[in-house]
Amino acid sequence: MKLASLRIITKDIKQTVQFYEKAMELTAQWFTEDFAELKTSSITIAVGSTRTMKMFGGEHLIEPKGSTGTIIEFLVSDVDEEYEKIKTLTHHIVQEPTTMPWGNRSLLFCDPNGNLINFFTPVSAEAIQKFS
Incomplete structure (x- = not known):
């Protein structure tokens, strides 16, 4: 088994991605307006909007706090x-x-x-x- 990524679910994806870009000194790769990734040699930080939770069977599976x-x-x-x-x-x-x-x-x-x-x-x- 290999840990592939850590995903952060957020209501404000742009703010969160910008924060991690500055903190990690990386540029995110955007796949859709609701999903982006920042990759290092050892980990991928994935950032998804709360709207992506619909794809997992429910918008209210989590309340990101x-x-x-x-x-x-x-x-x-x-x-x-x-x-x-x-x-x-x-x-x-x-x-x-x-x-x-x-x-x-x-x-x-x-x-x-x-x-x-x-x-x-x-x-x-x-x-x-x-x-x-």
Whole structure:
């Protein structure tokens, strides 16, 4: 089994895609006005409008309100540098860059839909080895 993508369902697809384009420094590929993807070498972030849920059998299968039980995590080369960019994109900074007990320096913030996003950089010897 292979994880193919993470899909975010949103009422405002343009705002969400623009946020991720700036945060990830990528250009999204739009397939329809209701569906776009941003691809890296390790993950695809798919963004669909709430209208796409009709294709899965019902428009009201979910009510997108963000998630506090799931964190979308990105390994970045310099979390402090990324923080300077992110703080211009969102006012929803949950935690400024902080070194965690497990050896990652972490920045936690929310996307426009309230989803938790973690940008992290390994800084301890053990964490650096784990991600090298």
